[in-house]
Amino acid sequence: MKYSRIVGIGSYLPEKVWRNDDLRALMDTSDEWIQQRTGIKQRHWVDQDSTEGTSDLALKAAVGALESAGVAKEELDLIVVATVSPDHEFPGTACFLQAKLGVSGIPALDVRQQCTGFLYAISIADQFIRTGTYKKVLVVGAEIHSRGLDKTTEGRDMSVLFGDGAGAVVMVATDDPNSSRVLSTHLHADGRFAKELWIPAPSNAGPGPRITEEHVRSGAIYGKMNGKSVFVHAAKRMPEAVNEALAANGFSLSDIDLFVFHQANLRINEMVAKQLGIPEEKVFNTIDRFANTTAATIPLGLHEALRVGKLKPGMLVATAAFGSGFTWGSALIRW
Ligand code: COA
Secondary structure, X not given: OOEEEEXXXXXXXXXXXXXXXXXXXXXXXXXXXXXXXXXXXXXXXOOOOOOOOHHHHHHHHHHHHHHHHOOOHHHOOEEEEEOOOOOOOOOOHHHHHHHHHOOOOOOEEEEOOXXXXXXXXXXXXXXXXXXOOOOEEEEEEEEOOHHHOOOOHHHHHHHOOEOOEEEEEEEEEEOOOOOOEEEEEEEEEOHHHHHHEEOOOOOOOOOOOOOOHHHHHHOOOOOEEOHHHHHHHHHHHHHHHHHHHHHHHOOOHHHOOEEEEOOOOHHHHHHHHHHHOOOHHHEOOOHHHHOEOHHHHHHHHHHHHHHOOXXXXXXXXXXXXXXXXXXXXXXXXEX
């Protein structure tokens, strides 16, 4: 039997910080409104005049992960990048990252599963490792939201929520079931809710060309969200996903040392913790500082928890995410 072990982790956040009050220069909002409803105090956004792309953020996180793993880039067998904000519509951001890393030839795969993207990505890596196909896989979650947000009052319900950032892990094969490893991943989706949180355009579903002046004029190029629906479903699905992981592994909630949930809204995570009945000190949140970085929230959270000493070797870590699609899932990791 093969298992996958996370042996390295890295992350990167753009330098420029936008506090809630800074957003008032762009839109009609307030620190009080944002903090009360979401717990967000600030977010990192790339310099909008720079040419920094999602693959650049991914590269910085990936280099950090490889260094901390002591794995040379030439040893990698596969690159998986989860993102909803690719450098370009095609080819995938994993290809741009692969070129920047300088490891041509190995497969490079994009995962477009939104806020659950990182869990889908490590699950894919885990399956390739378990079957013995690959031994060393780089998995990255990276987003640049700031270039795609409507930063006017009209788009404020969405634009205050999102930040830019990247996180990466290196996963390697191990034969030892008792070593630190990914114990399980569970993935779900319900496409009936696809339009509860989505970007209408560019669209190959017509009518007409995939991008039109009307798309731009009407704001169809910006994300649309039914915030209340997202909130309600997230608060239900994330506890379900955690319980599914526990049942599959024969653990109970008290066995978990640390919960690192997706960071969409602090109020959602508070509700998830309440429903599960888990103590606050076991939940590690970063949303106040990083906002929602979609596919990057979980690796960013794991890395930050490690950095501040909340995550230690041997700990049992439960992660869960919910997002657009709707998609949701969990991963249980012996760190
Ligand atoms: N600043 C100030 N006011 C704002 C605002 C902002 N950034 N965004 C919206 N408002 C206003 C609205 O215009 C509305 O005003 P009105 O009552 O005069 O019409 C009012 O605040 C309430 O808006 P509403 O959308 O009902 O707020 P809410 O209590 O549902 O909270 C969210 C909105 C987005 C915070 C909440 O629904 C949420 O967090 N949902 C989940 C979102 C999520 O997780 N998304 C990512 C998915 S992975």
